[in-house]
Amino acid sequence: MxxxxxxxxxxxxxxxxxxxxxxxxxxxxxxxxxxxxxxxxxxxxxxxxxxxxxxxxxxxxxxxxxxxxxxxxxxxxxxxxxxxxxxxxxxxxxxxxxxxxxxxxxxxxxxxxxxxxxxxxxxxxxxxxxxxxxxxxxxxxxxxxxxxxxxxxxxxxxxxxxxxxxxxxxxxxxxxxxxxxxxxxxxxxxxxxxxxxxHSFVFNTLVYLIPLIFILTYFIIITTLNIDISSEYLDKFRKFNTMFISILIQGLPFILIGSFVSAIIQSCISRDKLMKLFPKNIFLSCIVAALAGILFPICDCGTIPVVRGLMKKKVPIAAGVTFMLASPIVNPIAIISTIYAFQGMKSVVIYRVFTGIIISISVGLIMQFFTKKDEEILKSSEDIIECNCGFCNEGYDYNKSKLEKVKSIFIHAADEFFNVGKFMIIGIFLSSIFQSILSLNNSSYIPNDNRSSLLFMIGLAFLLSVCSTSDAFIAKGFLKQFSINSVMGFLVVGPMLDVKNTIMLLGSFNKKFVLKLIFVIIIVSFGVLINCNLA
Missing domain, CATH: 3.40.50.300 (P-loop containing nucleotide triphosphate hydrolases)
Known part of the structure; x- marks a missing residue:
């Protein structure tokens, strides 16, 4: 024995x-x-x-x-x-x-x-x-x-x-x-x-999942039942249900993928190894971060857990912000969906990718420049951001057995998923309310000049909070009312900034940093997109 x-x-x-x-x-x-x-x-x-x-x-x-x-x-x-x-x-x-x-x-x-x-x-x-x-x-x-x-x-x-x-x-x-x-x-x-x-981990998980499953099931039943009721409120409620469920179903898989990517970064990659992936030159590191989204097909929802993991490893702020903003746009799934939505309009796809990369790098560099060297940008609340898994400190020995690493990945991914997921649900809830109330039938509200139209579409993208892998099909529907340049605001800024992402950012980063980031994204995006001469 x-x-x-x-x-x-x-x-x-x-x-x-x-x-x-x-x-x-x-x-x-x-x-x-x-x-x-x-x-x-x-x-x-x-x-x-x-x-x-x-x-x-x-x-x-x-x-x-x-x-x-x-x-x-x-x-x-x-x-x-x-x-x-x-x-x-x-x-x-x-x-x-x-x-x-x-x-x-x-x-x-x-x-x-x-x-x-x-x-x-x-x-x-x-x-x-x-x-x-x-x-x-x-x-x-x-x-x-x-x-x-x-x-x-x-x-x-x-x-x-x-x-x-x-x-x-x-x-x-x-x-x-x-x-x-x-x-x-x-x-x-x-x-x-x-x-x-x-209570076991399974019990705690069920405490969250059972009410969520019950609510989703109720929403689906109410939405699909063919009840002949002319109530305006019931119609709006059904519309809200449809919006909420569709955005949630689209976003949850990417949140899960992002949580696992973050867990793998924390559990298996030391800071020294991770830093070797990024050039010492800040500008070059931003280019690498912008193109990294091609290898990680993550929606805009799933980038936040990954960026949290990168920030914990002390990756430069410029690279982390650039990855967060560019990844949903250079995502191969998002590119393919844009090609299908805008068939015969290859310039839209090219402009979306290149302007997205330019804006992401510019915002990343500006945030790096305007953030103090020792400033703590991650939220200090231990319930939200502090990971005490044993893998987030500099002295950790990464020579663990494969079984222990797999265990730590699942524990860390679950922690990330529930921490970020609750803010995502709040954001989806607010976004669904906006979508169910908002109506574009009245053309008197639609601005005519290019600048106002661009700002309107950026604001619309913020409120609708559509996933970057499917927003191209919605954006194409606006071509009758808006110029292509204005629609680009929806396609480029939407994946970078919307209601649900803002809620998630506020749950992970300091309020001052988030407000500064939002302001820079809007200013840089407007400055770049207003000068695009896309016919």
């Missing part, structure tokens, strides 16, 4: 040694030869002699010389003591990835397997540690399969729930226990660890 490995992590004074002592007294460990490797020493000592465990052999090894625990160190311990189980008490200030990666080595996996990874947390000190050493704490928690919370009784209920939420944001799947002291029948104090009641 393989040797069972128990990795116990936590800061000094968190209760690691007490926990190991309680584990050593478990009946299931009787008759086992156990090695305890201590890489950190507090006030408590490992008790190697228990009255009810005389049949167990417990060897305590103190790494007081500060030797690096590596593959050779573990092999030497196994060769010398041949244990059934090894407890490793990890120094809280060390990167837990280094210890875990030892047991991913092929030579070690043949003889050992990780039985559990436990993180011990003094819940009273957690906010201080998390605030000052977020990357270390986040990595410990993310890697854990079991999390033990100490000193719960000394914490107010609201503070405890806030801390518990913080921990679950980092690791949704871990088994969370609380440490309690019990007085037995002999009036002796015993340590016990009780599971904290929790």
């Amino acid at each position: 393989k040797i069972k490995i128990e990795i116990v992590m936590g800061f000094l004074g968190s209760g690691k040694t007490n926990f190991i002592n309680s584990m050593l007294q478990q009946e299931e460990l009787q008759n086992e030869s156990i090695v305890v490797i201590q890489d950190e020493f507090g006030k408590c000592e490992i008790e190697s002699d228990f009255n009810n465990h005389k049949s167990s052999k417990i060897i305590v090894i103190k790494n007081d010389e500060g030797k690096e625990i590596d593959v050779d160190y573990v092999k030497k311990i196994i060769s010398e003591y041949n244990p059934n189980r090894i407890f490793i008490e990890v120094n809280g200030m060390k990167n837990s990835n280094n210890i875990i990666n030892i047991f991913n080595e092929k030579s070690i996996t043949k003889i050992c397997r990780i039985d559990d990874i436990i993180s011990i947390i003094n819940i009273r000190k957690f906010p201080m540690y998390f605030r000052n050493m977020k990357s270390i704490v986040g990595t410990h928690i993310f890697n854990s399969e079991t999390i033990i919370l100490n000193n719960i009784s000394k914490l107010e209920k609201n503070d405890f729930l806030d801390t518990l939420k913080e921990i679950k944001n980092i690791n949704e799947t871990a088994n969370i226990l609380k440490h309690v002291s019990i007085i037995n029948e002999n009036q002796e104090k015993e340590e016990d660890y009780l599971e904290i009641e929790k």
